[in-house]
Amino acid sequence: MAGEEKTEKATPKKRKDTRKKGEVLQxxxxxxxxxxxxxxxxxxxxxxxxxxxxxxxxxxxxxxxxxxxxxxxxxxxxxxxxxxxxxxxxxxxxxxxxxxxxxxxxxxxxxxxxxxxMKPKFSRLNPFTGIKRLFSMQALVGLVKGLIEIIVVVAILYFQVMDRINEFKKLIDTDVIKIVAYISETAMSLIVTIFVMLVFVAAADYVFQWWSFEKKLKMSKQEVKDEYKQLEGDPQIKGKIKRKQQEMAQQRMMQEVPSADVVVRNPTHYAVALKYDRKT
Incomplete structure (x- = not known):
């Protein structure tokens, strides 16, 4: 069914096919x-x-x-x-x-x-497709993420400067070496804080991208069944072939029964036809 909910994890084949298309977790x-x-x-x-x-x-x-x-x-x-x-x-x-x-x-x-x-896709030139991508969940998450990053960086700069504003005022009457040293220390503190923020954002984004990628790869139960049929064959067809093979084997066996020397059987289930061959 087209609207069937996708609840199953992606199969190895689905992952392999997706990777061939250049779609990977990034x-x-x-x-x-x-x-x-x-x-x-x-x-x-x-x-x-x-x-x-x-x-x-x-x-x-x-x-x-x-x-x-x-x-x-x-x-x-x-x-x-x-x-x-x-x-x-x-x-x-x-x-x-x-x-x-x-x-x-x-x-x-x-x-x-x-x-x-790398192959050109003309669907990308479709303006409706482009508009749809602009208002997609992925685009919305990217926008929110960008705004959060800007707000966090501005907040870090603001609180760092406000925390040291009094120290800056005291440096007016000091020598240049102390001013440069203090500015260097402040800059290093800002850089380390921003580094920590970048690492945190990168870790959070990687987790989100992993979740989004796995969700995109999920398959419906029908898709899993269809893939199994492609790889292993339709179970109904395989069953028919097996029954036909059994019928053919039984026919060959029945054709050999008249030439048997003795038939050993129990009353209800089994019968074994034996032929004596002096050479073997």
Whole structure:
């Protein structure tokens, strides 16, 4: 029945067919959390080294101006040094960013590459289908989730700033080093808090995506029966074939009875026809 409720868990075949279509369990929030946390972790480990490299380059460039003057050779030298510094600082960040963007997708999809998912679907061009997707439960959940994330981030920033506003006022008359140190401490506290929020959101979103994916895969009892028929054959047809085979076997047996030397039987159930063969 078309309107039959889907209460049965997806069979291995249904899961396999769904995967072939490129439909797998994925959470975008997990990918975002991995990317953001990974980039900041990389900067926390290697950022000081990169910053020091930039400072050394600036010091060398400034000292070289007084010695060499403003010449074309000096300008070209500075240009190539800037290029090298950019490659050594920005390059690793970009490389790590690419890896962190691709890695969560590979892990969640288990390296799936589906040509079926890449095929053009003209149904996507249907404006009514697009409008239906805009007002679907999935879209509503995504909107609510986005609003909650914005509210939480704004609330974190607000309470962190309000909690430290008095300390900021006291720093006005202090030296620059203390101001920078306090701002760095505040920024790190904000970053850690946002990291915790990202991990929590990613975990919650993954659970929701898993529930939604499993619900989408569920099958009706009739679908399970139909799939079983496809794999194993229609039970009624199999029963008819079995009965026909038994009838044919019984006919062959009855044809051999006249050539038997003796028939042994009990009064009601069984009869065994035996033929004596001297050679065997």
């Amino acid at each position: 959470s975008k929030e997990v990918a975002v959390a991995v990317f953001v946390v990974g980039i900041f972790a990389f900067l926390a480990i290697f950022g000081n080294y990169m910053f020091q490299m930039l400072l050394n380059f600036m010091e060398q460039s400034m000292s070289s101006i007084d010695k060499t003057g403003n010449t074309v050779e000096f300008a070209m030298s500075v240009f190539w040094k800037v290029a090298i510094i950019c490659v050594c600082t920005v390059g690793p960040i970009l490389a790590v960013g690419v890896v962190l963007s691709v890695l969560p997708v590979i892990v969640q999809t288990k390296g799936l590459f589906s040509m079926e998912a």
